[in-house]
Each structure stands twice: as C-alpha cells, then as structure tokens.
Amino acid sequence: MTTLPAPSAKKLGLVIDLDTCVGCQACATSCKEWNAQGDGGPLTDTDAQGADISGPWFNRIHGYEVREDGRDDSRMVNFPRSCLHCETPACVTVCPTGASYKRAEDGIVLVNPDTCIGCKLCSWACPYGAREYDYTQGVMKKCTLCVDRIYNDNLVEEDRVPACVRACPTGARHFGDLGDERSAVSQLVKERGGFDLLPAMGYKPTNKYLPPRARRETYAAGVAPLPKGDGSVMEKLFSWADKLLSAAPKVEARANPQDNSDKLEG
Amino acid sequence: MNPAYSVILFTTASGAGYGLLALSGLAAAGHGPASSIGFALACVGVALALITTGLLSSTAHLGRPERFLRAFSQWRSSWLSREGVVAVATYPVALAFLAVWSGLVEAPALIAPLGIATAALCAVTVYCTSMIYRQLTTIPAWANRFTVPGYLLFALATGAGLLSFISVVFGRFQAGAGNFQAFLTLILIFAVIVLKWLYWRWLRRRKPEHSMAAATGLGPGVRQWEVPHTARNFIMKEMGYSVARAHARRLQQIAMLLLDVAFIATFISPKFPWAVAVSAPALLLAAWTERWLFFAQAEHVVQLFYGQEKV
Known part of the structure; x- marks a missing residue:
C-alpha cells in the first residue's frame, strides 16, 4: 500500500555527525557489500572495472567546503547522504504499484523489488536523491536501514545495526529510535542541535545531522608567525652557506639541456 | 530532468488523442448522429490510435513493463495509478459512444450522454497526467499553477487541429466566417500561446526557493x-x-513560431480549408517541442547536493 500508515511511535533512523565524519567511504563500501548479497538481489555495477562505472549505491559521501561569514579561511565537511526514512515520504505515495511502502511498525521506507515496475517516479519525488535505479534489474533500489540486520537473531548483538553504522571508524554514525525521546540518538540530537535536511520541503526526515562543532580559536587564529632573525654572525654565516649550496646544483643542472627541474613546482 | 522520448511521445500523442476524442464527444452531444460512419470511425479511430500509441510508448519507460x-x-494515493485507471476506463465508454454516434447501434438518445461521458473521462485522464508533474514539489518548474492548464490546453488545441483536418478530409468543414470549429481552434491556440508565454516569463523571473545551504544545513558559505x-x-x-x-x-522561439503558423493557418482555413494540413502538424510539433522543453528546463532539488547553488 502506498498510502502512508499513521505515524509510528517507533521511528528508526540514523544520526550522522558531520563533525567527526572523515569521509573515508567505509560506510558506503560496507553498505554496498552487505546489500549486494541481501534480499533485494545483487546491487550490480555495470562496467565495474572501466571508466564509465555505474550502479546503485545507497550511500554517497559528498565533500563540501564551508566558508563562514567574515572569515578568509574555510573548513571541509564530509557529508554522507542516504535515505532519511521520512515521516511523509512522497516517494511512497506517488508509487503506482504499492512496491514502495513505509513500515507501520518502525517507519522504515522500503521498495519491494518483486513488484516494482521501474517507472522511476519515486526518484523524481525524492528531494534527497535517495532512490537509485538498478539498470540491470529494472527496479528502484534504496537504503533499507539494514532491516535484514537489525532484527536478525542469527547475528551477534553488536552486529544488529546497519552496516554503515557498524563500519564507521570514527563513530560518526548512530542508529536508534528517534521516536523515543529518551533514546541515546534523541539525546544526541538534543545536545548537539541535530537538524533536518531541506526542512522547507515538508518531508519530515527521521534521520538527523549533527552540525560541525564551533571551531577552537587557537586554530582559527592561523599559523603562528615564524621567529624573526636576530642578525647574529652565525645566522649570516648559515644564510651565506645556504645560498651557496642552493645555487651550486642549479648551475650544474643547467649544463644538461634535458633538465627541467627549475620549471617544476614544489 | 532527462527528457525521455517515451514519456514525451506518450504525453503529446495521448494528449492529442484525448483532445480529439473529447471534442468529438462534445460535437456529437451538440449535433447528434455523425454525418457518415466513416467520419465517426476516423475521429474516434485516430483518437484511440493516438491514445494507444501513447500508452504503449509509456510502458517503454518502465524497467519491468x-x-x-x-x-x-x-x-x-498515486496520480500515475489514477491516470492508468481512468485511461483504461475511457476505452469501453469511447467504443460505446462510437457505436451510437456512427449509427452502427441505433440509439440516438444515448449519443449526448455517451459523448459527454467520453469527454469527461478524457478530461480526467489528461488532468491525472498533468497532476503527476504538478504534485512534484521537488521540481519547482512543474509544481506551479501553469502545469495543469498547460496539459489540458495543449490536449484540446492539438485535438482541435486534428478534428479540423479530419473534417476537411470528409468534407465536413464549414466554409466562411460562420465556421465555429475554426473559431474554437483559434481561441485554443491563442490560449496556449498566452499560457506558455506567461509560463516561460514566470520561469525566467522566479526566485529560487531552495539552496545548497538548506540542503546541507551548512550555511550560505x-x-x-x-x-x-x-x-x-x-x-x-x-x-x-x-x-x-x-x-x-x-x-521556445521555435515552439512559439509553430504556434503562430498554426494560428495563421487556422485563421485562413474557412477560406482555404486545406490550410488545416499545415495547422494540425504545426500544432503537434509545437506540442512536442514544448513537452521536450518542459522536461529539459526543469531543475530538480537534488542537484543542490551535486554543486548547484539554488533551485
């Protein structure tokens, strides 16, 4: 059914810390590895070894440069992007077949690969680019929040989290019930000022992002200036020796017409 | 948005078909039985052929047709599903209408109700098609007040062009200034020209609603x-x-030029009926160009994550 269920009390989702993410792609590759062998069938890349590689991934790690107002330096923010398991996902309601659905019990948004006709309308309806078309199977694919891990009794307790969360080496990804105010993830969102992506679109994402922490001004003040010379005899001697030794190989090198070392940078 | 030819062919061909079918139904409701079986067969046959071509080509867009x-x-919940349901429901009603309108089934009292029912189903189908695009708030170029009238008017205008052409072929095109058909077509083409002009002006001037700052939550820098x-x-x-x-x-200029050509050809058609051989294809070409632009010009909010500053 593509009509939405009543909002569930349990809202499983991710909290992604933009402060600690190092952009290592471990979450993306771990996601691909787990889901390439799951219930949704293989997650095939075409031209996998070639220049025009293409295939569905559920997690894409963007890199942004942020220049804060009034500063001339900037900071880099690694930004993992995946399905946000929205409260009001238009990707579900536009689906003509019922293949797309939002689970009433925990809010996870899924696609049934056995009934999807591959019309791609859900990908048009999603502002977050969470749904990718699988050209080899002719159906849409998306993040399942590792529904086949989190309830899986065959796995040891610590593995019953999404593959991306399990793989993250810096602890930048947190999994939990965002419908429960007392849960660790809800507390984290409260403490760190977790925010929604594109809140004006009105999709009410479940996943939250934690902003990069404010910078410590010791770094922001820039590199400490180099100590100035005191003009001593020893310093002049070293300076003279440095000049002499730096110039000498260059003169040698010029003798060789093939040498371009003076044109090389660095 | 990627302008998939299957979807462009679908919306333009089925739009023209539904326009022709709706106008045939309304004309029959006003005038009663068709002048000949051939005329009724040509009108409804061409319309259903265009609709079927469109619907079949739309399945080419599917990964699992x-x-x-x-x-x-x-x-x-889904406008796409509603469109499919109403599109299929139109067939039996249209065939029943054809049977009574052409006189194959003698039931003159049913011509008007079936004609109006057919026209209404056509209108609802095209409305559903337009709502598939209108509902997508992720694409501001579509989620606005121009989309629904655009689809409805293009369907009617291209259908009117085709109906005029078939009327001329069957010698049913009235000569002289009293030609209501040409008059109606002129009004429809004019309405299309005004609507597209307003739409393109709005698209050029609109202020972007969404920014990379809102998409990433990382601020304006x-x-x-x-x-x-x-x-x-x-x-x-x-x-x-x-x-x-x-x-x-x-x-845009090419589409406008084609619409202008269709307008002039329609204007002189009461005097020179074969001018409809120019206006009908010009209208279809204009619809194709417009529909292609409708897709190609549309920007999607997801581009904000891929480097575009505003949508």
Whole structure:
C-alpha cells in the first residue's frame, strides 16, 4: 500500500555527525557489500572495472567546503547522504504499484523489488536523491536501514545495526529510535542541535545531522608567525652557506639541456 | 530532468488523442448522429490510435513493463495509478459512444450522454497526467499553477487541429466566417500561446526557493568541494540533465513560431480549408517541442547536493 500508515511511535533512523565524519567511504563500501548479497538481489555495477562505472549505491559521501561569514579561511565537511526514512515520504505515495511502502511498525521506507515496475517516479519525488535505479534489474533500489540486520537473531548483538553504522571508524554514525525521546540518538540530537535536511520541503526526515562543532580559536587564529632573525654572525654565516649550496646544483643542472627541474613546482 | 522520448511521445500523442476524442464527444452531444460512419470511425479511430500509441510508448519507460497491471492498484494515493485507471476506463465508454454516434447501434438518445461521458473521462485522464508533474514539489518548474492548464490546453488545441483536418478530409468543414470549429481552434491556440508565454516569463523571473545551504544545513558559505563518485550515477543522469538549457530560448522561439503558423493557418482555413494540413502538424510539433522543453528546463532539488547553488 502506498498510502502512508499513521505515524509510528517507533521511528528508526540514523544520526550522522558531520563533525567527526572523515569521509573515508567505509560506510558506503560496507553498505554496498552487505546489500549486494541481501534480499533485494545483487546491487550490480555495470562496467565495474572501466571508466564509465555505474550502479546503485545507497550511500554517497559528498565533500563540501564551508566558508563562514567574515572569515578568509574555510573548513571541509564530509557529508554522507542516504535515505532519511521520512515521516511523509512522497516517494511512497506517488508509487503506482504499492512496491514502495513505509513500515507501520518502525517507519522504515522500503521498495519491494518483486513488484516494482521501474517507472522511476519515486526518484523524481525524492528531494534527497535517495532512490537509485538498478539498470540491470529494472527496479528502484534504496537504503533499507539494514532491516535484514537489525532484527536478525542469527547475528551477534553488536552486529544488529546497519552496516554503515557498524563500519564507521570514527563513530560518526548512530542508529536508534528517534521516536523515543529518551533514546541515546534523541539525546544526541538534543545536545548537539541535530537538524533536518531541506526542512522547507515538508518531508519530515527521521534521520538527523549533527552540525560541525564551533571551531577552537587557537586554530582559527592561523599559523603562528615564524621567529624573526636576530642578525647574529652565525645566522649570516648559515644564510651565506645556504645560498651557496642552493645555487651550486642549479648551475650544474643547467649544463644538461634535458633538465627541467627549475620549471617544476614544489 | 532527462527528457525521455517515451514519456514525451506518450504525453503529446495521448494528449492529442484525448483532445480529439473529447471534442468529438462534445460535437456529437451538440449535433447528434455523425454525418457518415466513416467520419465517426476516423475521429474516434485516430483518437484511440493516438491514445494507444501513447500508452504503449509509456510502458517503454518502465524497467519491468511486464508488471504493468500492478500500476492500476494504488489509485488511492498515486496520480500515475489514477491516470492508468481512468485511461483504461475511457476505452469501453469511447467504443460505446462510437457505436451510437456512427449509427452502427441505433440509439440516438444515448449519443449526448455517451459523448459527454467520453469527454469527461478524457478530461480526467489528461488532468491525472498533468497532476503527476504538478504534485512534484521537488521540481519547482512543474509544481506551479501553469502545469495543469498547460496539459489540458495543449490536449484540446492539438485535438482541435486534428478534428479540423479530419473534417476537411470528409468534407465536413464549414466554409466562411460562420465556421465555429475554426473559431474554437483559434481561441485554443491563442490560449496556449498566452499560457506558455506567461509560463516561460514566470520561469525566467522566479526566485529560487531552495539552496545548497538548506540542503546541507551548512550555511550560505557552502560550496561543493569533492564529488562522491567519479562517474555519473542515475541521479545525475536523470535529474541533472542540462543539455537543452543552453538552447532553451531558441527552442521556445521555435515552439512559439509553430504556434503562430498554426494560428495563421487556422485563421485562413474557412477560406482555404486545406490550410488545416499545415495547422494540425504545426500544432503537434509545437506540442512536442514544448513537452521536450518542459522536461529539459526543469531543475530538480537534488542537484543542490551535486554543486548547484539554488533551485
């Protein structure tokens, strides 16, 4: 059914810390590895070894440069992007077949690969680019929040989290019930000022992002200036020796017409 | 948005077909039995052929067309599903209308009700088609008040052009200034010209609603520094289509020129009936160009994650 269920009390989702993410792609590759062998069938890349590689991934790690107002330096923010398991996902309601659905019990948004006709309308309806078309199977694919891990009794307790969360080496990804105010993830969102992506679109994402922490001004003040010379005899001697030794190989090198070392940078 | 030819062919061909069918139904409701079986067969036959071509070509857009029956199931929430349901429901009503209008089945009292029912189903189908696009708030170029009238008016105008052409072929095109058919076609073409002019002006002037700052939550000083993958993925191919934007202005002029040609040809058609041989194809070409631009000019919010500053 593509009509939405009543909002569930349990809202499983991710909290992604933009402060600690190092952009290592471990979450993306771990996601691909787990889901390439799951219930949704293989997650095939075409031209996998070639220049025009293409295939569905559920997690894409963007890199942004942020220049804060009034500063001339900037900071880099690694930004993992995946399905946000929205409260009001238009990707579900536009689906003509019922293949797309939002689970009433925990809010996870899924696609049934056995009934999807591959019309791609859900990908048009999603502002977050969470749904990718699988050209080899002719159906849409998306993040399942590792529904086949989190309830899986065959796995040891610590593995019953999404593959991306399990793989993250810096602890930048947190999994939990965002419908429960007392849960660790809800507390984290409260403490760190977790925010929604594109809140004006009105999709009410479940996943939250934690902003990069404010910078410590010791770094922001820039590199400490180099100590100035005191003009001593020893310093002049070293300076003279440095000049002499730096110039000498260059003169040698010029003798060789093939040498371009003076044109090389660095 | 990537202008998929299957979808453009679908919306223009089925639009013209539904326009022709609706106008035939309304004409029959006003005038009673068709002048000849051939005329009725030509009108409804061409209309249903165009609709069927369109519907079949739309399945070419699907990854799993063999599962198309499932698309009729979610009419409670999905405009695409509703469109499918109403499109299929139109067939039996249109065939019943053809039977009584052509006189194959002698039931003159049913001509008007069936004609109006057919026209209403056509209108609802095209409305559903337009709502598939109108509902997508992710694409501001579509989620606005121009989309629904655009689809309805283009369907009626192209249908009117085709109906005039068939009327001329069957010698049913009235000569002289009293030609209501030509008058109606003129009004429809004029309405299309005004609507598209207003739409394109609005599109040029609109203030972007969504920014990379809102998409990433990283504030106004954000810009793309590193892309997440080296090759173009589905999202970039489908939503990041930008080939036509460079030529948008010229293509708009071509569409407008075709509409102007159709307008002039229709204007002189009461005196020179075969001018409809110019206006009908000019209208269809204009609809094709407009529909192609409708896709190619549309920007998707997801591009904000891929380096575009505003949508």
